[in-house]
Amino acid sequence: MRKININQVEPIGMPIYEMKKLFTKQGNFQEVSMSVISLTPGERIPTVGMSCHNEDEYSYIFSGEIETYCNGEYSVEKAGDATLIPAGEEHWCVNNSSEPCMLVCFMVKKAE
Template sequence: MKIITNADTKAADRSDVIMKTLFGEEALKDAQVTMGTVVFPPGARVPAEGAGVHAEHEYSFIMRGSILTVSGGKECRVSEGQASLIPAGEEHWAVNDGAESCEIVWFLVKQS
């Protein structure tokens, strides 16, 4: 077993959000999952413009706050205690339009 804390990991070099990868491919040979956390301060948007897309399925769980997201052309709000799934290849973006930070645990899962 490997145990890591969020404090043990270095944040990615970004000015908009605090993004950390807890476990990635380096944690386990042939890993199909990357796990991390992200904190969206009020007003933060990812990506800053347009939409993002990646080859993995993206699972997220909102630990605190809420976030407005558009995925596959559909707008929805995901709030504390809720989970979301964005299928691989689906364009998406998210913005924290609230007054408090939004804290998320995320997983990228490779397609088999």
């Protein structure tokens, strides 16, 4: 899993907006989905076992925090963090905090 915090990314300056590229990937994609997730305190995804899928999973944490297990390593993601979990990597996450965790998730399936 790759992790980036938005505060560590240099903005691309324009007169009317500021953009920060967190991840860039080129290629031929079959499908892209975007989801907004609210993970309540004490909840885990998946509820048991590991998650593994054929899509690259890009996430951005808007508020709260989650603990993630991926590729044998534990980490804590907080507001401002972005992650990339490549297709095929087993993982799970849990909200061990007392506040909901809000994140946006993009699933990108490569063309076959």
